Amino acid sequence: MIRRLLAQRSAALALAVVAGLVLVALAAPLITWIAGSSPTAFHGDAVDPALGGLPRGAAGGISTRHWLGVEPVNGRDVLARVLYGAQVSLLIAVLATALSVVLGTALGLVAGFFGGWVDTVVGRTMDLLLSFPSLIFMIALISAAPGVDRRLLLVVVLGFFGWPYVGRIVRGQAMVLARGEFVAAARVLGASRRALLLREVLPNLTGPVLVVATMSIPGYIATEAGLSFLGVGVQAPTPSWGQMIATAVPWYAADPAYFLIPGAFLFVTVLAFNVLGDAVRDALDPRSQRR
């Protein structure tokens, strides 16, 4: 599978970008130490109070001290905030994906395998969650829960609204697999329900689950950025890309670099994950012959 994946040039590039991002996010403390910056330290001397707090110097104050410039007004280092923001964004997206995959696989599996009333209950719950105006609910819920760690809250809320997307696919696959002759063969051998689910059906679901998981990560990154942009996501001083973009909006004309840098990171990350997701799907599907 890995070989099939890497045979696609776009996939190899996307994988490299994703790996690079993860590496850079993990190495954030090291890189900021080398650059001599910190994501939370204010640098009043790097901004010009006479111009309303605009960074001194060209392109948002890019200099040898601040490689990607500084924030307007309080002068926090943009590089450090982007890197620590990557940690936060990726971590939230990966954990929310993990939560939705675990919930979606477990519930979709039992719904598809057993059918009957289990399927009815799980199926209606998924329909309800999918038709729910989840963004509005997330905004309401998150702003109504003060004092809770916003990062944790985001993971739980994103995962809770995301599992039906996984569940729907797993349910359909499990339904087909449950009728397969190899499941009947295991039943004739005396397999328990647990063994049928975990040993016979579940291993056949890894492919589709892997694809939805890869495809849902960019969605969560974007949603987290969106919620932070709307002010209900990650709160300062903890940095996040969406939150940086939100604070950059009033400055886009005077200081476009401050807007473009986190925007570019977000764009490249989402694009790379999406390309990777497509490639994983193609690599797992023997019928889609890549040209």
Next chain:
Amino acid sequence: MLLEARNLVKRFPVRHALTRRQAGHITAVDGVSLDVGPGETLGLVGESGCGKSTVAKLLTRLERPTSGSIHFAGRDLAGLDETALRPVRRDLQMVFQDPFSSLNPRHTVRQILAGPYRYQGLEPDQPAEELLARVGLRPEHADRHPHEFSGGQAQRIGIARALALNPKLVVCDEPVSALDVSVQAQILNLLRDLQEQYGLSYLFIAHDLGAVRHISTRIAVMYLGSIVETADRDALFAHPAHPYTRALLSAVPLPDPDLEASRERIVLHGDLPSPLDPPGGCRFRTRCPKPDELCAAERPRLRTIAPGRQVACHYPERTP
């Protein structure tokens, strides 16, 4: 008798597509009784949709019969739950029609062949290599996945899995229908050799009389959910008593072209009637060459016309 099934009935509810209310039912198996003795092979033949696969699923309790009894190893399996069935399953195994879909594509052959012991909570007493050798495969096949095999090899793996627990009876549900003709004979010979070696009994289901003739000691012919004739193999082929059996036999190609050209062919007209709305009286009368009022009025019961020979027809062909 090793297995005695009596008056097995299986009805499936038919629901209205929109209201989900039960609109009727299909009687897939309608009062089937059959016996399989130790070391014997009972061939069960009939065309697609006659309910022979449902019989296989009832006997192996993949489906629960609507009514009737299945006496096997001193117990009635018809009403047992899965926990009570588990130990019985060691003696009652099944080989499936499609060798590929009956093997889990994510498992290696070794994992597939460990399944029987694992599911029965036993220590494996035969390593995968030993089981593979029984069915004519090599030890190095153990670490491959099913898709790396040909259809015939995959079916051998299915047979090895069925034999792992040393069963007494193996239900073979069209085990060669999905295979190339050249491979069919190899698998049939393998099944026969294994029968001699391990004293197995088979219930061998097929729609092809040729395969059944090769392997069976006795044959039962099914039509629309019921058995219409049972007889010893040679008696059935020499003197078919039921008009349906006669029609089936006349469709078996003969190797001699002169004989083939000169013989009488009985061609059945029309399709198998819908099991949703079977004809009254004799089920076969809509396609029978010689039906009369009695056939329309009264359904013939399976009755004994000679030792070891039963027919469900008001006017059976004469047998010597």
